[in-house]
Amino acid sequence: MKLVVVSGSARPQRQSHQVALEVGRRLEEKGHSVHLLDVRELNFPLLENTFDKTPNPSDLMKETSAAIAQSDGLVMVSPEHNGSYSGALKNTLDYFYKEYFHKPFGIVAVSAGMLGGINAAKSLQHYALTLNGIVLPNALLTPKVQTLFQDGQLTDAAYAGRLDKFLEDFLWLGQAIQATQVNQVLH
Structure with a gap:
């Protein structure tokens, strides 16, 4: 599968x-292909x-849009900032919308x-649902x-x-979604 891993912090000591x-x-x-989207580098x-409404999007924005659209799923990794996910992550992800449609999302909080x-x-799970993603119910929490x-x-x-275990569950979800999409195309 072609997967996107999003590193969601822009802080220097992240x-x-x-x-x-x-x-x-x-x-x-x-054996999966991974594209790392680092909000700090982006x-x-x-x-x-x-x-889609930016008059002259940068090549980096075009590449990011294509990476998400062509992926078979996303794993978002974010620190907790003030009781939610990072603002840098939200700003980056909000640039896109249709690219996320029916993609599996795995959430890793740190x-x-x-x-x-x-x-x-919990905030990221809700956000991914708003993007029309299909969210793995069990997030991976990363204390200390x-x-x-x-x-x-x-x-x-x-x-x-x-x-x-989290990755096994996420990959199962991604493969189940792929199988459903293939089945819909064949019928």
Whole structure:
């Protein structure tokens, strides 16, 4: 499958980016093609017009639109900021709409605290539904992210197990949606 992993923080000391990289690495190990959308690198200006109404969209916006539209699903990784997901993530995702139609969404929330970003996860699930996405019901919560990695390597075996189970469920959802779409085309 062609998948998009969205790294949803633009902060300089972001720790959620390690989680996004780990998600992408594990999906690639399973044989999937992964396109990383990093909101910090994209650095889209504050939204004035959506992509389809932007008079002269940048090549980066065109590439982002195409990557999402051509994907078989998205995994969004976001830190929790003030009880929700990051503003940089919302600004980036709001540029697009039709690209998300009937795509499976997996939600990974990250926090330095004990609750693992549960408020960000719930907000992102609602947001993905608003985009006409099909959301995996179980989000992956990532508490105490600062304790999970050492030198860029995931060292927490319990979290690695939860991540693998989450990805297994997400891939199942994506394959089920693909099978339904193929079946609809054939009939």
